[in-house]
Each structure stands twice: as structure tokens, then as C-alpha cells.
Amino acid sequence: MMKKLLLCVLVLAVGLGVRAETSVWKVESDSSVLYLGGTFHLLRASDFPLPAEFDAAYADSDSLIFETDLGRLQDPSVQQLMMSKGSLDGETLADVLSPEVYEKLSTSCVKVGVPIEALKGFKPSLVIMTIAMMELQKLGISQEGVDMLFYSKGKQDGKEIGQLETVEEQIDFICSMGEGNEDEFVSHSIRDMDNTKEIILPMLAAWKSGNRSEMEKTITGEMKQDFPKIYKTLLVDRNNNWLPKIEVFFESTEKEFVLVGAGHLVGDDGILKKLEERGYKVEQLDSE
Numbered sequence: 001m002m003k004k005l006l007l008c009v010l011v012l013a014v015g016l017g018v019r020a021e022t023s024v025w026k027v028e029s030d031s032s033v034l035y036l037g038g039t040f041h042l043l044r045a046s047d048f049p050l051p052a053e054f055d056a057a058y059a060d061s062d063s064l065i066f067e068t069d070l071g072r073l074q075d076p077s078v079q080q081l082m083m084s085k086g087s088l089d090g091e092t093l094a095d096v097l098s099p100e101v102y103e104k105l106s107t108s109c110v111k112v113g114v115p116i117e118a119l120k121g122f123k124p125s126l127v128i129m130t131i132a133m134m135e136l137q138k139l140g141i142s143q144e145g146v147d148m149l150f151y152s153k154g155k156q157d158g159k160e161i162g163q164l165e166t167v168e169e170q171i172d173f174i175c176s177m178g179e180g181n182e183d184e185f186v187s188h189s190i191r192d193m194d195n196t197k198e199i200i201l202p203m204l205a206a207w208k209s210g211n212r213s214e215m216e217k218t219i220t221g222e223m224k225q226d227f228p229k230i231y232k233t234l235l236v237d238r239n240n241n242w243l244p245k246i247e248v249f250f251e252s253t254e255k256e257f258v259l260v261g262a263g264h265l266v267g268d269d270g271i272l273k274k275l276e277e278r279g280y281k282v283e284q285l286d287s288e
Helices: 001-009 052-059 076-085 099-111 124-138 146-157 169-177 182-193 198-210 214-224 230-253 271-279
Strands: 020-027 032-041 041-046 065-066 141-144 160-163 258-262 281-287
Touching: 001 099, 001 182, 020 052, 020 198, 032 052, 032 146, 032 230, 041 169, 052 146, 052 281, 065 146, 065 169, 076 169, 076 281, 099 124, 099 182, 124 141, 124 169, 124 182, 124 198, 141 146, 146 258, 160 169, 230 258, 271 281
Parallel strands: 032 258, 065 160, 065 258
Antiparallel strands: 020 032, 020 281, 041 141
16 A cells, blocks of 8 residues: 555556547636646556647646656755655664564565665655665666656747645655654555555556546555545645645636646545536546
8 A cells, every 4th residue: 555655756448439538637717728637757668658638738738737846856956855854863764663664674675685774874754765666667667757758848848837846845745754653654565565566557557547436546545544644644735735826827828737646636635626626627538
């Protein structure tokens, strides 16, 4: 389950004449339109090209809005900031984890070829993210995902680019995962990393199909049930912070393409339902 959470930091077959849906929605007010696209931050080479609806929304949009400043994320100073905020400040992993859980984490680090000694000064959230990324690479999930694809394309095409939160805010969300509940956080994460393939492939299938109920089930469902505090911090609170900013876009006749992690869109706490409840017309893009 925690693997699904980390991928939210990190997204069908179509026959002739069959309607195919995907994770792009058109949202309309009385006088304005924007697009919402659910993203995966890392993908396999085989996941490209993306469904055509992503390109259609991009072509019809004047500007792109991402979760955070993707350009700044490439700056080495941001990596330094992540390391600083992810530091245990004088403590070590052995101080914040029980001996049993520490040993499990050490074994997981050995499996991916990173000795735990190299990571002992960092918070469990940062250590888990590091080894989770290495597990994903074993499945070929190492390509830059939807966000970076359209960020690069938008820069090249001269589109206006914005974001919903600062880099600092996003780093704080990531580094706070599991605080006060480190043993359970690490134990669940390790358990799920042993089943990475069985977890990630259904998530990708649900994302590609744009099936809202399946996306909720595979991406956020267990997180909401088993880790309500993390669910609230990473999804509910951020969605509530983003909604007023998204609604401001309807005050302009320009069209925006808002691209956020797929888990933010679905479920009772998702952006799609909240916009529907506010009276906006929400229509999923599909193709024949």
C-alpha cells in the first residue's frame, strides 16, 4: 500500500468502434474551459506514446499548470534542500526505528545495492523513496513521466507555465511522511516493495483507462484506509489548497491544462468530484 503512496510523489485495449477513455477531463464553467490531466511521474518506455487525448488537451490550451515548479526541481540547490530537510539532524535511522524494523530496512537496502550506512542520517521517508525508485527501475519504470514530457514541450513551444505549490511545500510533504509512526511506515513500505509488480501494473492500467473507481481503488484506496494521516496530508490538504487556485482560472477566457498526480483527481476527496459539487461541468475526454 505505501508503495502506492510513494508513486503519488511519483500514474486498454482499444478496438475499432469502441469508445476509449483516458485520464484527461474537460471542465467548463459558463464562460471558461480548462483541462485536467492525471499524471504518473515515472513511466516505462512502453507507456509511450500517451493516449491522444493528452495531446489534444495540450494543443487546445494556452498554458500549462503543474503541481510545482518542475524547472526549479532540476536545480542542484533543490537536491541540497531535499537532503537538508530529509536529515535526521544528529540522529540516525537506528535511533528512530526499532531494532527489528531497522534490520528489515538494512536487508532491503542490501537488495538494491545501497548499504544502509550510506543512508543512516536521513529520515525514513527519504530512505524508502530512494530504494523504491531502485525497485521501479527493475521493472523498467525509469522514464520521465507525463509531467516532464509536457513541461519540456511547453517550454519549447513557448506556452505559459505555472504551478499550484512551491518546491519547498512539496519537499515538506514528502519528508513528513511517516513522522511519529516510523516503524509502521517502513514495515508497510518494505512489504509492498516485495510486490512492486503486482501493485504498479494495475495502477498503470487504471490510469491509462481513466476509470475513476479503479484509479481510486488502486492508487489511493488503501492509503485512505490504513494511513489516514498521510492520506490527509498528501492528498486532502493539498487538494483543498489547490482548488481555489484552479477556480481562479475560470475567471479568464484562456484555457489551462492542469496536470497533477492521478491520485489527486479521484474519489470523494478528489478534485474532479469537488469541481462537480461546485457546479462545473466535468466531461471525460474519449475517442472513437
